[in-house]
Amino acid sequence: MTMSAGMHGVSFRQVSKSYGAVRALRPLDLEIEPGEFLTLLGPSGSGKTTLLNIAAGFLDPDGGQVVIGSRDVTALPPRARNVGMVFQNYALFPHLDVFENVAYGLRVRRVADAELRARVDTALGLVQLGDFGARAINQLSGGQQQRVALARAMVIEPDLLLMDEPLGALDRQLRKHVQLEIRRLHNEKPRTTIYVTHDQEEALVMSDRVAIMRDGRIEQIGTPHELYDRPRNAYSASFLGESNLLPVHIDEVRDDRASFTVDGPEALRSQSQGDDLPGPGPALLLARPEAVRPAADGEPGLEAVVEETVYLGELVATRLRMSTGQTVWMRRMNAPPHEVGARIRITWDPAKARLLPEKKPS
Amino acid sequence: MSRRSQGRPVLGEVAGGLVLAFLVMPIFAVVPASMNDASFIKIPPAVYSFRWYGQFFHDPSWISALANSVEVAVLATVFSVAIGTSAALGIERLPPATRSLAVGLVLSPLIVPVIMISISLYYVTRTIGLYGTAAGLALSHALLCLPFVVLNVGVSLKRLDPNLVRAAEGLGAGPWRVFRTVTFPAILPGLAGGATFAFVTSFDEVVISIFIAGYGAKTLPVKLWEQIRFEFTPVAAVASTVILALTMVLFVLARRAAARNAATAAAEDA
Amino acid sequence: MILAGTASPPPAAARSQRAARAVMTAALLLPATLFLAGWFLWPLGQLLVLSLSSPEGPTAAYRALAESEVFRSVFVNTLLLAVVVTVICTLLAYPAAWLLTRVRGFWFSVALYCVLLPFWISILVRTFSWMLLLERNGPVNNLLMAVGATHQPLRLLFNQFSVHVGMVHVLLPYAILPIYASMLKVDRRLLLASDGLGASSRTTFLRVFLPLTMPGVMAGAAFVFLLALGFFITPALLGGPQNLTAAMLIDSFVNERLVWPMAAAASFILLLMVLAVLLLTSRFVAIGSVMVMK
Numbered sequence: 001m002t003m004s005a006g007m008h009g010v011s012f013r014q015v016s017k018s019y020g021a022v023r024a025l026r027p028l029d030l031e032i033e034p035g036e037f038l039t040l041l042g043p044s045g046s047g048k049t050t051l052l053n054i055a056a057g058f059l060d061p062d063g064g065q066v067v068i069g070s071r072d073v074t075a076l077p078p079r080a081r082n083v084g085m086v087f088q089n090y091a092l093f094p095h096l097d098v099f100e101n102v103a104y105g106l107r108v109r110r111v112a113d114a115e116l117r118a119r120v121d122t123a124l125g126l127v128q129l130g131d132f133g134a135r136a137i138n139q140l141s142g143g144q145q146q147r148v149a150l151a152r153a154m155v156i157e158p159d160l161l162l163m164d165e166p167l168g169a170l171d172r173q174l175r176k177h178v179q180l181e182i183r184r185l186h187n188e189k190p191r192t193t194i195y196v197t198h199d200q201e202e203a204l205v206m207s208d209r210v211a212i213m214r215d216g217r218i219e220q221i222g223t224p225h226e227l228y229d230r231p232r233n234a235y236s237a238s239f240l241g242e243s244n245l246l247p248v249h250i251d252e253v254r255d256d257r258a259s260f261t262v263d264g265p266e267a268l269r270s271q272s273q274g275d276d277l278p279g280p281g282p283a284l285l286l287a288r289p290e291a292v293r294p295a296a297d298g299e300p301g302l303e304a305v306v307e308e309t310v311y312l313g314e315l316v317a318t319r320l321r322m323s324t325g326q327t328v329w330m331r332r333m334n335a336p337p338h339e340v341g342a343r344i345r346i347t348w349d350p351a352k353a354r355l356l357p358e359k360k361p362s
Numbered sequence: 363m364s365r366r367s368q369g370r371p372v373l374g375e376v377a378g379g380l381v382l383a384f385l386v387m388p389i390f391a392v393v394p395a396s397m398n399d400a401s402f403i404k405i406p407p408a409v410y411s412f413r414w415y416g417q418f419f420h421d422p423s424w425i426s427a428l429a430n431s432v433e434v435a436v437l438a439t440v441f442s443v444a445i446g447t448s449a450a451l452g453i454e455r456l457p458p459a460t461r462s463l464a465v466g467l468v469l470s471p472l473i474v475p476v477i478m479i480s481i482s483l484y485y486v487t488r489t490i491g492l493y494g495t496a497a498g499l500a501l502s503h504a505l506l507c508l509p510f511v512v513l514n515v516g517v518s519l520k521r522l523d524p525n526l527v528r529a530a531e532g533l534g535a536g537p538w539r540v541f542r543t544v545t546f547p548a549i550l551p552g553l554a555g556g557a558t559f560a561f562v563t564s565f566d567e568v569v570i571s572i573f574i575a576g577y578g579a580k581t582l583p584v585k586l587w588e589q590i591r592f593e594f595t596p597v598a599a600v601a602s603t604v605i606l607a608l609t610m611v612l613f614v615l616a617r618r619a620a621a622r623n624a625a626t627a628a629a630e631d632a
Numbered sequence: 633m634i635l636a637g638t639a640s641p642p643p644a645a646a647r648s649q650r651a652a653r654a655v656m657t658a659a660l661l662l663p664a665t666l667f668l669a670g671w672f673l674w675p676l677g678q679l680l681v682l683s684l685s686s687p688e689g690p691t692a693a694y695r696a697l698a699e700s701e702v703f704r705s706v707f708v709n710t711l712l713l714a715v716v717v718t719v720i721c722t723l724l725a726y727p728a729a730w731l732l733t734r735v736r737g738f739w740f741s742v743a744l745y746c747v748l749l750p751f752w753i754s755i756l757v758r759t760f761s762w763m764l765l766l767e768r769n770g771p772v773n774n775l776l777m778a779v780g781a782t783h784q785p786l787r788l789l790f791n792q793f794s795v796h797v798g799m800v801h802v803l804l805p806y807a808i809l810p811i812y813a814s815m816l817k818v819d820r821r822l823l824l825a826s827d828g829l830g831a832s833s834r835t836t837f838l839r840v841f842l843p844l845t846m847p848g849v850m851a852g853a854a855f856v857f858l859l860a861l862g863f864f865i866t867p868a869l870l871g872g873p874q875n876l877t878a879a880m881l882i883d884s885f886v887n888e889r890l891v892w893p894m895a896a897a898a899s900f901i902l903l904l905m906v907l908a909v910l911l912l913t914s915r916f917v918a919i920g921s922v923m924v925m926k
Contacts, residue, residue, distance in 0.1 A: 058528050060649060077649065078531040085532040091525035095547045104543070105533030138626075156533060378731025381724045382746040385804055389753055391761035391771070403764060405771045445663040452660030455653070468664065471672055475862025475906060477879040478899040481886050482675035485682065501671055508664065537656070559752075566754035569864050573886075583756050590760050590869065594767070602757045613752040617745065 007034040008069035008159045008192055010055070015064035017050050017216075024050040026216045027064060035190035037183075039203040041239065042213030048196045050216075052162050055194060057081050068159050079108075084153030086163040090145045092137045098124070098148050099133035105156035123155035124148075126185060143174045150182070154191075161193040167202065179205050200240050204228075212236050228288075232276070233356050237286045244292060244328045246285040250355065253277050258355055260285070264324045266302055272350060278357040289317065289331035291352035294344050301345030304328065306338040320346065392606060395599035403594050414596040424585065424601060430496065431565055431581040437500035438507050438564040443557045445504075446511030447549070453512070454519045468512045471505040476569045479505065484573040494576025502570045507560035514559070518552030519545075551623045558616045562609050683896030693897035703881065707901065710878040713867070714860035717799045721856045722849060724800065725807035729848075732808070733815045747812075750805045759866045762798045763789060766870075790872040798866040803859055807852035814848020854913035861906055878902045 010032040017025040025047045032038050040048035053059040055066060057078035066074045073081050084105075092101050102123055106116045124130050127147035137145065146166060153161060163182075167175045183206045186193060197203055203210045204224045211221040212235070220227060220236045231237035234245055247263040258277045262268040262285065272285075295301030304320035307327075316337050318330045330346065338344060395403045399411035418424050453464045471479060483502050484493070492498030522545065530540045568583040575584045582601060589598045686692035697703045732743050750758070765772050766788040773785040788794060818841060826836040864879035871877075878898060885895035 056528070056532055058531075075649065078528070079534045079536055081532075082534070083532060085529065087525045087529060089523065089525060091523060091529040093526060093529075093544060093547075104530065104535075108534040108539065152529075152533070374727045374730050375734055377727035378729070378734075381728040381804070382731065382743055384724075385728070385750055385801065386746045388761050388765055388801060389750065389758055391764050392757060395764050403767075404769070405764060445667055448660045449664035452657050452664075455657040455660070464661070467668060471668075473858070473906065473910060474676070475864075475879060475899070475902050477862060477864045477882050478676070478679070478903060479672070481882060481895055481899065482679040483671075484886070485892070486675045486678055501667075504667070505672055508667075512664075562752050566752075566756070568754070568756045583754060586756055586760070587865075590763065594764060598760065599764070602754075602760050605754050605757050609752045609754065610749075613749055617748070 007190070009034045010160055010192055010194070011065070011067040012051070012055075013065040013067065015051070015054060015061045015066065017047075017054065017059065017061050023216050025054075025061070028217060030211065030218065030221075032192055032194065033208075035192055037186050037190075037193045037195065037206060037208045039195045039197060039207040039210045040213055041197060041200060041203045041210050042219075043198055046213040047216040048213045049164060051213075052164055052194060052196050055160065056083050056085050056162055082156070082159045084156055084158030084161045086146075086149045086153045086161075086166045088165040088168045090149040090166075090169075092145055092148055092152070094137050096137070097133065098129065098135045098137065098140070101137065101148055102152045102155050104152065109156070119155055120151075123151040126154070127151045127181075142170055143178060146170065146178060147181075150185075154185075159192065161191050163193065163195045165197055166195075167197075167199075175202075182206060204240070210240070212239050230354065231286065231356065234284055234286070237354075237356060242289055242329060244287045244289065245356070246287065246322075246326070246328075247358075248283050248285045248355070250278060250280045250283045253280060260355065262302065264302065264322065266323070268300055268302055270350065272353060272355050274354060277355055282358045284356045284358055285348075285353055286356050287328075287348040287353045289329040291349045292328060292330040292346055293332065293349065294330075294338075295347040299345075299347060301347040304344055304346050306340055306342045306344065308340065309337045311337075320344075389606070392599045392602035395594075396596060396603040398596045398599075401596065403596055403599060414600045418597050418600040418604070421597070424582075424597070427580050427582045427585040428604070430575075430579050431583070434496050434499045434503060434579060434581060435561050435564040437496060438503035439557055439561045441500060442504040442507035442511050442560050443553065446508050446556065446560075447515050447553060449508075450512045450515035450519060450549075451545070453516065465512070465516075469509050472509050476506075480570045480573040483570060487574050493574055494578035496579045499571060499575055499579045499581070500564070502574060503564035503567050504560075506567065506570075507563050510559045510563065511553075511556035514552040514556030515549050516552075518549040522548040551619065554619060555616060558612050562612055566605070566609065679896045679899060682892050683900055684893075686893040693891075693893040694901075696894065697897055697901060703898075706876050706881045707878055707905075709876065710861060710902075711905070713795065713799070713875075713877065714857050717796060717803060717860045718853050718857040720796065720800050721804050721807040722811075722853045724804060725811050725852055726849065728804075728808050729812035729815055732812045747805050747808050750802070755802055755865050758802060759798050759869050762794065762801065762870060766794050766797070789870065792871075792875060794870040795867045795875050798870040799860060799863060802863075802866055803856045806855045806859060810851035810855065811845060811848040814845045814851070818844045850913065854909065858906060858909050858913075861909065862902060878905075 010030075012028060012030040014027040014029060015025060016023075016027045028047075028051070030051075040051060042048045050059060054061050057073065057076060057080075061074065064074070065072055068081065068083070093104065096104070099120055102120045103116055106119060111119070120133070121130065124133060127150055129144060129147055129151065132140070132144065132148075137148070140148065146169075149166065153163075166182075167178055170178060179202055186206070195202075195206060207224060209221060209223055210227055212219045212227065214235060220232045222230075224240070227236060227240050231240065231243075234243075237243045237245065248260045249263065250258050250260045251269075252259045256273055256275060256277070258272050258274075260270060260272065260283065262270070303323045306318060307321050308319040310317040310319075312331075314334055316332050316335050318332070318338060320328045320330060322328055328346070391405060394406050396414060397410045397412065398404055398407040399409035399413060400407070449464075449468065453461055453468075456464060479502075483498075487493040487498045487502075492501070526544050526548070527540055530544045535543065566583065567581075568587055571581050571584045572587055575581055582605060586598055586601045586605075589595060589601075683693055684690040686696075728747070732740070732747070735743055764770055767773070768785045768787070768789070770788075772788060773782075776782045776786065777784075822840055822844070823836055826840045827833070831839065862879055863877060864883065867875055867877045868880050868883070871880075879902070882895050882898045882902070885891050885898060
C-alpha cells in the first residue's frame with residue numbers, strides 16, 4: 001500500500017535454466033523499467049514461460065539472479081515475492097466464489113475485514129464485475145473468469161504482475177476486447193508487468209516494449225515500433241508483422257550506405273541506407289507489404305505475376321509470384337486492383353526497406 | 363448407436379443380464395432367512411417373524427461383536443486415512459520412476475495372499491502383546507484399507523490443477539495454508555470415498571480377524587464365521603443382514619457422492 | 633555443455649529450498665513407510681525366518697512339502713481350481729461387460745450397481761447366502777424338484793460344485809471391470825466400418841471386437857487367477873474335506889497341527905506362485921485402476 005506499489009524495476013542477471021540436456025534459458029540479461037509493460041514474444045519452447053515461472057518463483061534458475069526493485073528474490077519462495085500472476089487457464093479456486101477468489105491474497109495478508117471488502121469491491125469494479133461477487137466460478141464465462149483472475153492478481157498490489165498467455169483460451173472477438181481492457185487498466189495505473197504470448201498482435205497492441213525470444217535467448221528487444229521498423233534479422237522480422245524477404249547480394253558497403261543486387265534474372269541493382277548494415281555477400285532485403293509498390297513507367301523493377309487480390313476495406317492486398325518463383329505480398333491503400341494473371345513490375349520504397357543478414361548470427 | 367444388434371448381440375445382452383442377476387440376487391438370500399419364525403432356516407420362511415432380531419439385539423455377545431466391529435473399523439479408517447492421505451501427497455511429489463515403486467509397495471498387501479498376512483500377524487502380535495486387541499486388529503485392517511485411501515486420494519490429486527497451488531503460493535499462502543484452502547478441498551471427495559471404502563473393508567474383514575481378534579476383539583464377522591461353520595441359525599442370518607444393511611447404506615451414499623462429483627466435474631469442464 | 637562455465641552454480645538458497653522440498657516429501661511418506669515396514673514387511677520377514685527354522689534343518693519344511701504326495705496335490709488342486717474359476721469368470725464376465733456398454737440412463741445405473749455392489753458386501757455374507765441357497769432343503773433344490781428335474785434333493789453343498797459357484801460369484805466383478813473398460817475403448821466406427829465392408833455381425837465380433845477387447849479379457853483373467861490362488865473363506869465354508877486349498881492347508885498347519893515352519897513354508901510357496909502369475913501377466917494387470925473403480 002505504499003505509493004510505489006507496482007513501480008519497481010525488475011532485473012534478470014545471467015539467469016539460466018536447463019531441463020536435462022535441453023537449455024530452456026541460456027544465461028540471459030533483461031532489465032524492465034518501473035511501470036513498464038513488457039511482452040515476451042516467441043514460439044513455444046523459446047523459454048518465455050520458463051522466464052516467467054522463474055520470475056514468479058515457481059522454478060529455480062540454475063544460475064543468475066532475479067531482482068525486483070532492490071530486493072534479490074532469487075532464493076525467495078513465491079509467497080514471499082509479492083508477485084501477481086494470471087494463468088492461461090485462470091486457475092481460479094473452484095470451491096470459492098468470485099469475491100473469495102479475489103479476497104484470497106488479502107486474507108493471507110490478514111487485511112482487516114472492512115478494508116478487504118473495500119479493496120475487493122474496487123478490484124471487481126475495475127474489471128467491470130462489480131455485481132458478480134457472489135457468483136460461483138463455474139457460472140462465469142471464459143472472459144469473466146479471465147477478469148476475475150486479473151482482479152485477484154492486482155488486488156494484492158503486486159510489485160510485479162505476470163501474465164502467462166492469459167487470452168489464449170478466449171475467442172478472437174473477446175480477445176481483442178480484453179486486450180484493450182488490459183491496456184486501459186495499465187494506463188490508468190501503470191505497474192511493472194511481464195506478459196507472455198505467442199500472438200504478435202497482442203504484443204503490438206499492449207506492450208511498451210517487446211522481447212522476441214528464440215531458443216532460450218532474447219533475439220531482440222525494443223518498442224513495437226522499433227521492432228517493426230528495424231528488425232535485426234529475418235526471425236524478428238517474420239515474428240512481428242508480415243514480411244517479404246528477397247535474397248540479395250551486397251556488393252559494397254560504404255559508411256551507412258550499401259549497394260546490392262537482387263538475386264534473379266533481372267539482377268536489379270539498388271542501394272540502401274542504415275546503421276547496422278551486414279557486410280558484403282549474400283543478404284536478405286526486408287520489404288513489408290506496404291513498402292512494395294508497382295514500378296512507374298521507365299523505373300527499374302522486378303517482373304511479377306498477379307496471383308490473387310484480396311480486398312481488406314480500403315486496403316488491397318495482392319499476392320505476386322516473382323520470376324524466381326518466390327511469393328511476395330503487396331498492400332496498397334485505395335489502389336486500383338490488378339487483374340489476376342496480369343504481369344507487372346514492382347519495386348519498393350528504399351526508406352521502408354531494410355537489409356538483413358542472411359542467417360542468424362550464431 | 364447402430365441398429366446392427368438384431369441377432370446375436372441380443373443373445374449376448376440377455377446372457378449379460380442373467381450374469382448380473384446371478385451376481386446380485388444370491389447376496390440377498392440371508393434377508394428372508396433372517397425372518398424365519400422357526401428355529402431353523404427355511405427360504406422362504408413358512409412363518410415370517412422378527413423374533414431372531416430380538417434375539418440378536420438382546421444377546422450381549424452379538425452386540426459386543428457389533429460394537430467391536432464398529433470400533434475397529436473406525437480406528438482402522440482414521441489411521442489409514444491419516445497416513446494414506448499423507449502418503450498420497452508424498453507420492454505425488456516423487457519422480458515418476460520412484461512413484462510407481464511406492465504405489466507398488468502400498469498395493470502389495472492386496473497381492474500377498476491374505477492368509478499369509480494373517481498368520482504372520484498372528485505370529486508377531488502374540489509376541490508384542492497386540493493379539494486380541496482392537497488396536498492390533500485395526501492396524502492389521504489398515505494394511506488392506508491403506509491402498510484404497512492412497513489410490514482414491516491420488517486420483518483426486520492428479521485432477522487438481524497444479525496452477526491452483528501456484529496461484530495460492532503466488533498470492534502469499536504458505537504450505538499449510540495452501541493445503542488447507544486449496545489441496546484439501548480438492549481431495550476431499552477422494553478422501554471421503556477412500557474413507558468409506560476403508561471403513562467397509564475393515565467392517566467386512568474376516569480372515570485376518572479370525573487369526574488375531576482372539577476373545578478380546580471378536581468382531582461380528584468372526585462371530586458369524588464361528589457360528590456358520592457348525593450350524594445355520596436364523597440369528598446368523600440376522601447378523602448377516604445387519605452387515606449387509608450397513609454396507610448397502612454406505613454403498614448407496616458413496617455412489618451418490620461419486621455421481622455428484624462427476625456432475626460437478628462435468629459442469630466445470632463445460 | 634561447452635557453455636557450462638558461464639552458468640554460475642545454483643545459488644545456495646535455491647539449493648536449500650530444494651532440500652526443504654525433499655525433506656517435506658520424505659516426511660509425508662514416512663508414516664506409511666514405517667507402518668508398512670513394521671506391520672507388513674517385518675512380520676513377513678519373521679515368517680520367512682520361521683519357515684527356515686524346522687528342528688530337522690533349515691530346508692526341512694520345504695522338503696517335507698515338496699516330497700509329500702498329499703501336500704503336492706493340495707497345491708495342484710489349488711492351481712486347477714484357480715484355472716477353472718478363472719475360465720468360468722471370464723466367460724461370464726464378457727456378456728455382462730457387453731451389456732454394460734449397451735444400456736443407457738437408468739438401466740445403466742442399475743447394471744453398474746450390480747457390478748459394484750458385490751465389492752462392498754462381505755465375502756462371508758455372500759458365502760453364507762450360497763450355503764443357504766444350496767442346502768439340501770434350500771431354494772435351489774426345491775426349485776429343481778418343483779420343475780421335475782430331480783426327484784430327491786441333490787447334494788449341492790460341501791463339494792467341488794459349491795466351491796466353484798461360490799468363488800465364481802465372489803470373483804466375477806473383478807473380471808467384469810477390466811473387460812468393460814477395454815470395451816469402452818473400442819472405437820465404434822471400426823465396427824461400422826466392418827459392417828460397411830459387408831461383414832456379418834458374427835464376423836465383425838470375431839474379427840474386430842473380440843481381438844480389440846482381448847487386453848481387457850487378459851487383465852480380468854489374470855486378476856481373478858491371482859485372487860483365486862489365495863482364497864480361503866469361500867472354499868473353507870463351501871468345500872468338503874476333499875476340497876483342500878493351499879490357504880486351508882496353511883490354516884490347518886497353524887490351528888490344528890501347530891507346525892509353524894510348515895505353515896510358513898507353505899505360505900512362501902503360495903506367494904511364489906502368486907508372484908509368478910503377477911510377473912507373467914504384469915503386461916495386462918493394472919491393479920490400481922480396478923481398485924479405484926469400486
